[in-house]
Amino acid sequence: MPRIVVDVMPKPEILDPQGKAIVGALPRLGFDAFAGVRQGKRFELTVEGEITEAVLEQARNAAETLLSNPVIEDVVNVEVVAD
Amino acid sequence: MPRIVVDVMPKPEILDPQGKAIVGALPRLGFDAFAGVRQGKRFELTVEGEITEAVLEQARNAAETLLSNPVIEDVVNVEVVAD
Amino acid sequence: MSSEFPLIGDFSPAPGAALSGARIGVVTFPGTLDDRDAARAVRLAGAEPVALWHADESLQDVDAVILPGGFSYGDYLRAGAIARFAPMMSKIIDAANSDAKLPVLGICNGFQILTESHLLPGSMIKNDHLKFICRDQVLRVENNATAWTSQYATGQEISIVLKNQDGQYIADEKTLDALEAEGRVAFRYVGWNPNGSRRDIAGISNEAGNVVGLMPHPEHAVEAGYGPDHTGTDGLGIFTSVLTTLVGGTK
Amino acid sequence: MTAEAHKFNIDTVEHAATTPDTELPWAELGLKQNEFEEIVKLLGRRPTAAELAMYSVMWSEHCSYKSSKNHLRQFGEKVTEEMKKDMLVGIGENAGVTNLGDGWAVTFKIESHNSPSFVEPYQGAATGIGGIVRDIISMGARPVAVMDPLRFGAIDHPDTARVMHGAVAGIGGYGNSLGLPNIGGEMVFDSVYQGNPLVNALAVGVMRHEDIRLANASGKGNKVVLFGARTGGDGIGGASVLASESFDDSKPSKRPAVQVGDPFAEKVLIECCLELFKGSLVEGIQDLGAAGISCATSELASNGDGGMQVELTSVLLRDPTLTPGEILMSESQERMMAVVSPENVAAFEAVMEKWAVEYSWLGEVTDTGRLIITWNGETIVDVDPRTVAHEGPVYDRPYARPEWQDALQADTFRASEAGAGLPATGGELKAAVLELMASPNMCDKSWITNQYDRYVGGNTALSAPDDAGVIRVDEETGLGVALSTDANGRYSFLDPYTGAQLALAEAYRNVATAGAVPMAVSDCLNFGSPEDPDVMWQLAESIRGLSDACMELGVPVTGGNVSLYNQTGSTPIHPSPVVAVLGKLDDVARRTPSGWRNDADGQAIYLLGTTRDELDGSEFANIRGHLGGLPPKLDLAAEKTLGAILINASRDGMIDAAHDLSEGGLAAALSEMALRYGVGARVALDDLCERDGVDAFTALFSESQGRALVAVPRSEEVRFNDMATARQYPVVRLGVVDTETSALEVQGLFHLDLGELREAHEATLPKYF
Numbered sequence A, B: 001m002p003r004i005v006v007d008v009m010p011k012p013e014i015l016d017p018q019g020k021a022i023v024g025a026l027p028r029l030g031f032d033a034f035a036g037v038r039q040g041k042r043f044e045l046t047v048e049g050e051i052t053e054a055v056l057e058q059a060r061n062a063a064e065t066l067l068s069n070p071v072i073e074d075v076v077n078v079e080v081v082a083d
Numbered sequence C: 001m002s003s004e005f006p007l008i009g010d011f012s013p014a015p016g017a018a019l020s021g022a023r024i025g026v027v028t029f030p031g032t033l034d035d036r037d038a039a040r041a042v043r044l045a046g047a048e049p050v051a052l053w054h055a056d057e058s059l060q061d062v063d064a065v066i067l068p069g070g071f072s073y074g075d076y077l078r079a080g081a082i083a084r085f086a087p088m089m090s091k092i093i094d095a096a097n098s099d100a101k102l103p104v105l106g107i108c109n110g111f112q113i114l115t116e117s118h119l120l121p122g123s124m125i126k127n128d129h130l131k132f133i134c135r136d137q138v139l140r141v142e143n144n145a146t147a148w149t150s151q152y153a154t155g156q157e158i159s160i161v162l163k164n165q166d167g168q169y170i171a172d173e174k175t176l177d178a179l180e181a182e183g184r185v186a187f188r189y190v191g192w193n194p195n196g197s198r199r200d201i202a203g204i205s206n207e208a209g210n211v212v213g214l215m216p217h218p219e220h221a222v223e224a225g226y227g228p229d230h231t232g233t234d235g236l237g238i239f240t241s242v243l244t245t246l247v248g249g250t251k
Numbered sequence D: 001m002t003a004e005a006h007k008f009n010i011d012t013v014e015h016a017a018t019t020p021d022t023e024l025p026w027a028e029l030g031l032k033q034n035e036f037e038e039i040v041k042l043l044g045r046r047p048t049a050a051e052l053a054m055y056s057v058m059w060s061e062h063c064s065y066k067s068s069k070n071h072l073r074q075f076g077e078k079v080t081e082e083m084k085k086d087m088l089v090g091i092g093e094n095a096g097v098t099n100l101g102d103g104w105a106v107t108f109k110i111e112s113h114n115s116p117s118f119v120e121p122y123q124g125a126a127t128g129i130g131g132i133v134r135d136i137i138s139m140g141a142r143p144v145a146v147m148d149p150l151r152f153g154a155i156d157h158p159d160t161a162r163v164m165h166g167a168v169a170g171i172g173g174y175g176n177s178l179g180l181p182n183i184g185g186e187m188v189f190d191s192v193y194q195g196n197p198l199v200n201a202l203a204v205g206v207m208r209h210e211d212i213r214l215a216n217a218s219g220k221g222n223k224v225v226l227f228g229a230r231t232g233g234d235g236i237g238g239a240s241v242l243a244s245e246s247f248d249d250s251k252p253s254k255r256p257a258v259q260v261g262d263p264f265a266e267k268v269l270i271e272c273c274l275e276l277f278k279g280s281l282v283e284g285i286q287d288l289g290a291a292g293i294s295c296a297t298s299e300l301a302s303n304g305d306g307g308m309q310v311e312l313t314s315v316l317l318r319d320p321t322l323t324p325g326e327i328l329m330s331e332s333q334e335r336m337m338a339v340v341s342p343e344n345v346a347a348f349e350a351v352m353e354k355w356a357v358e359y360s361w362l363g364e365v366t367d368t369g370r371l372i373i374t375w376n377g378e379t380i381v382d383v384d385p386r387t388v389a390h391e392g393p394v395y396d397r398p399y400a401r402p403e404w405q406d407a408l409q410a411d412t413f414r415a416s417e418a419g420a421g422l423p424a425t426g427g428e429l430k431a432a433v434l435e436l437m438a439s440p441n442m443c444d445k446s447w448i449t450n451q452y453d454r455y456v457g458g459n460t461a462l463s464a465p466d467d468a469g470v471i472r473v474d475e476e477t478g479l480g481v482a483l484s485t486d487a488n489g490r491y492s493f494l495d496p497y498t499g500a501q502l503a504l505a506e507a508y509r510n511v512a513t514a515g516a517v518p519m520a521v522s523d524c525l526n527f528g529s530p531e532d533p534d535v536m537w538q539l540a541e542s543i544r545g546l547s548d549a550c551m552e553l554g555v556p557v558t559g560g561n562v563s564l565y566n567q568t569g570s571t572p573i574h575p576s577p578v579v580a581v582l583g584k585l586d587d588v589a590r591r592t593p594s595g596w597r598n599d600a601d602g603q604a605i606y607l608l609g610t611t612r613d614e615l616d617g618s619e620f621a622n623i624r625g626h627l628g629g630l631p632p633k634l635d636l637a638a639e640k641t642l643g644a645i646l647i648n649a650s651r652d653g654m655i656d657a658a659h660d661l662s663e664g665g666l667a668a669a670l671s672e673m674a675l676r677y678g679v680g681a682r683v684a685l686d687d688l689c690e691r692d693g694v695d696a697f698t699a700l701f702s703e704s705q706g707r708a709l710v711a712v713p714r715s716e717e718v719r720f721n722d723m724a725t726a727r728q729y730p731v732v733r734l735g736v737v738d739t740e741t742s743a744l745e746v747q748g749l750f751h752l753d754l755g756e757l758r759e760a761h762e763a764t765l766p767k768y769f
C-alpha cells in the first residue's frame, strides 16, 4: 500500500535534549564518527485507495497543524513512498 | 553539511498508541483522507568532514544497536542526504 | 552510613540493622530518581544498601542488585535504552546469567533497562492513554517462586504505587504464551489496566527466577504514612523476599 | 568555540568613548528615553552594545521591579523582631531561608511563567518548574517538592484545552523527571485568563544551616565558572536588533521563539550542585534565569566585596553565531554560575567530570569594584555592577481607585437577578450541591494531579487533594513542613486589599488544618499593566493588604515574584496575588488528613467558626454568573485562634481529620471530606442555622472565613470542646461520621449518595480534556 511520509524535525535553533543525550551516548558505544544528532519524528499515513493531489494537500496541512508544533518544529518532508 | 538520516518505525504488528491518537484526532480537524497513522523516529546524524563508507557502516550499526529496539521497532532507512 | 549515595540525606537507620548481613546494590544512573527510596526499602527490610554508580565496573561483592526507577538519560531515546550500555550493566548482565544467578530487580525504569538488556523479554511502550499516570494500584502476585516474591502468597493482592509514562508492556504472542506457560508472569494488574499492558502484565521474571522486573513501585509502599493512601506497606515483601532467598542459599 | 568563529564588529568601550553619536536601538530593547539617558550619565559615555544589552534586560520590569519596588518595601518594613527570629535569609536573595530547628533550614519560593505558557504551554510550564527549582538549588538546598497554582480561561473555550493539556503535561514532564513530588497547587477556570493563563510554580528545598549558600562573588583571585547547558539564542527574541552589533547591516538572525527545557540536564545539575555543596567547593553560586549572564555576573559582583572580570569568548555556545550582547542576554535553561577558590578548582572539575556536566572558566573576582567583560581581551563592558543589578529605575506609577469600583461593590448577589430564586427545599439544595461539586473550579482535580508523581522521595505525608502538602524533612525525628498556595481573583477584584489578605488567610488556614505551625510566606503577584492606574491601585492595595496581614498573623514574607502586564489587549486579568504559606510540623506523623476514614465510625463532626450571609464573590454566585459586592469579612485574630486550635488538636491527638472551609463553603467541605476516603456522614444544620441566624442555603454555600470542619473521636469530644470554649471560639456539633450509609445525609433536607456525588465531581475534567 502506498503511504505518505511526513518528517518533522526540531528547529535548528531550538535545543534538542534528545539528540544531545544520544550524542553523549554514541562515543561510549564506540561510535565516534558523529558530531551531532537531532531526533525528530517520522509519520506514515496510509490511505484507502489512491493518493490524489487532494489527499497529499491534506497531508501537508495536517503536517503543519497537527503533526508538528510550528513553534519548535519544522516539517522537513512530505512525500509519497511506494512499498 | 551532508547528514545521515536514520528512520525507525514501530513494527507493524505492534500497536502504536501515538499513531492511534493521531488517527483519532485527524477527522476532528477535517482531515478525513487517512486510514492509519504510525509514528516513528527520524534521526539526523551530522559528521565533521566526509561521509565515508566506514562512517555509514557506523551509522547502520548505531541504528541497529542504540537507535532502535528490535523487539518493537524496525530500522526502515539509513541514507545520506545532502543539504 | 557506610554507603555513599550521590544523593544527600541519610536513610532511616534499619530496625535491628542488617539481620541477614546481606548487601544489596542500588544502581544510580544519571537521571535515576528512586535510588534513595530503593535504598530505604532495603534498609527497612533489614539489609544494607550499597550504592553502585553506573560508570563503575565493580559490583562490590553485593548479594543482589536493584535497578531503581527514574528517567535515566531523560528516557529521551527510549526508556532505559542508553542506560543499558553503562559499564555497570555489563557486570550485572554477566552476574545475572552466571551460575551464581545474582538476584536482580528492575523497578519501572529499571524494568525497562532489563528489557533493553534482554535479561527480560518484551518491551515497554507509551501508556495507551499517552499520559504520565500516578496512582495507587492493586496487583496480584502470580508467582511466589521468584527470588523477589517468596514472601507473598501466590494469588495475593497487594496495593502499591504506580507512576510512569512508558508502562505499556508488550511482547509478541509467542513470548507472552511462553511467559504464561512457564509461570513467569510475576505480577498482574487487578481491577484496572492502567496502561494497556498485554494480558494485564505488571511484572515478569526470567526463567531462573532471579531476575524480576515490574512497572509499579514497591519501594514507595514500605513505610506507613508515605505509601498508597498514606498507609500501605505492601511493597516491603519484595525486599524481604530477596533476603529470604539469600539466606536460603540461592547464593 | 574559538573567537575566530565570531566575525563581528565588536563595539568596545574604547570605541564607544570615541563615537558618542552612534544611534543605539534602546527603544527596541524596551528602554525609555529617560532610562537611556540615565545609563549614559552613569557611564559618562554612551553604552557599548553589550552594556546596552545588559542594562536593557536588567532594567526591565521583570528583573528590576521598577513599578512595584516602592510598594514591595512594605514586606521588609512591616516585620517585628519576633517575625525575624527564624528568618535566616530574608527577601533579596534567590529565595528566603527559614530556620526549622535541629540544624535544619527550609527555603521556598513561588514564581510565574505566564506568558511563555500561553505561547507554548508544554515548554513554558516545564521551564517554569526548571527556573524555580534552580532558585532553590542556588541557596544550597536540596529541592524536595514542587507545587503549581494554575489559572486558565473558560473551561469550554476551544483554546483552553490546548493550554491545559500542555501546561499540565509540561509541569509533570519536567517535575517528574527531576524526582520532585508535586504536593499541591490550584486550578481555576475564568474567562479573564483566556488570553493570559497564569502558570505559577513553587519549589521548596531543605538544607543544613551550614550549607546555606548566597549569590555573591567575594575574595580576589577566586574563579568564576559557568556550568550546565550550553548557551543558545534562547529568550533573546526581542533583542535580535543586536544581531549585528555595529548596528548597520542588521541581517535577520534566527533565534528560538520559545525555550525548550531539558529536565534530564537539570536533574544532573541538581545532583552535581549538591555534591559541590557537600564538598564545600563553591564560595558563591547563582542560577541563570531571566537576563542570563547579565544577571548572574552583575548580581554576584554587586553582592560581593570587589569586582569581577570575565572573558565572554570562553562561554560554551550551542549557537556559534551569537553576538556578545546576545550571549549576555540569553536565557538558555539549565545553567549555573559559581565562584570557586583556586585550591578547589581541581575538585570542582572532578565533580563536573563525574556527572558529565560541561563547564567553562570565565574569569575571576577582582578588587576593582567594577564588572569588566572582555571579548578576546578587548573590553566591551566596564560598569559598576550595582548600577546594573540594584540601582535600576524605580517608578512611582500613578494609581487611583477605579471609578467603577463603587458600582461593583454595590451590586450584591442577593439583590441581583442571578440571586433570585435561590435553592431552599431539600431537593433544590441537593441539586445545588451536586452542581457546585461538578463546577469547573470545584470539581475533582485528579485529571491533573494523576499526571504528577507525588510519591518520589518517599517523604510525602500529604498531597493533593489534602489541604496542604506535607513533606518529611528529617527521617529520624519526623520533622517536616507543610505548604499551601491560594488566591481568589474574584475576591481581589471586588476588594484588592481584603482579597490579598483572604488569600493569605486561606493558605495559613490550610497549613494549620494539616497541623503545621505557619512560619513564612512567599507570594506571586499576578496583575495587569502597571501603566493602568486602576491596575496599579489593585497592585498597591494588594501589597498593602498582604503586608498588613502578614504582620498581624506574624508570618514574614521571605520572597516572591511580581508578574505584570497580564492582560489581553487592554483587559487586565483579575488581580491574582497567589500566596504560599509554609508551616512546620515537629513530627509529620501527627499531620491531619482532610477526610475521615473507614475506622472513624461515630466520630463527631464539628464546625469551628461563625457562618454569615456572605455570598458575594462566592463560587455559588460564580456558577450563577454573578460577580459583585464585597468579599467575605476577614478577622485575622480569629484566623490566628482557629489556627492555634487546629494545631493543638492535632498535636494532642484530639482530631482525626480536618478540612478548612473556603470556596464553596460548608457544602464543599462536607463533600470533600466524605469523598476523600469514600466514607459518609449524618449531619444536621439546625443548631448552626439557629445560632448564626442563617438559612440552610446560606449555611451550605456562604464563604465566611475562619471556619473549619473537624472529626473528633468520641473519647476526645470533651477535651476538644473545652479547648475551643477556653479560646472563646464558636464551635457547633453538626453530626457524626457514618461508615455504613455511604452517603451524605443532611437531616430533614437531603440524602446524597456518595457514588452520585463522586460521579458528578469526577466527570467534569475528563469531559472537557
Ligand SMILES: Nc1ncnc2c1ncn2[C@@H]1O[C@H](COP(=O)(O)OP(=O)(O)O)[C@@H](O)[C@H]1O
Pocket: D147, D148, D149, D150, D182, D183, D184, D185, D186, D187, D445, D448, D449, D463, D464, D465, D466, D467, D468, D484, D485, D486, D510, D662, D663
Ligand atoms: N494544579 C494543581 N496541582 C496540584 N495540586 C492541585 C492543583 N490544583 C489543585 N490541587 C490540589 O487539589 C486540592 C484542592 O484544591 P483547592 O480546592 O484549591 O484547595 P484549598 O481550597 O484547600 O486551597 C488541594 O490539595 C490542592 O493542592
Ligand SMILES: [Mg+2]
Pocket: D467, D510, D659, D660, D661, D662
Ligand atoms: Mg483547604
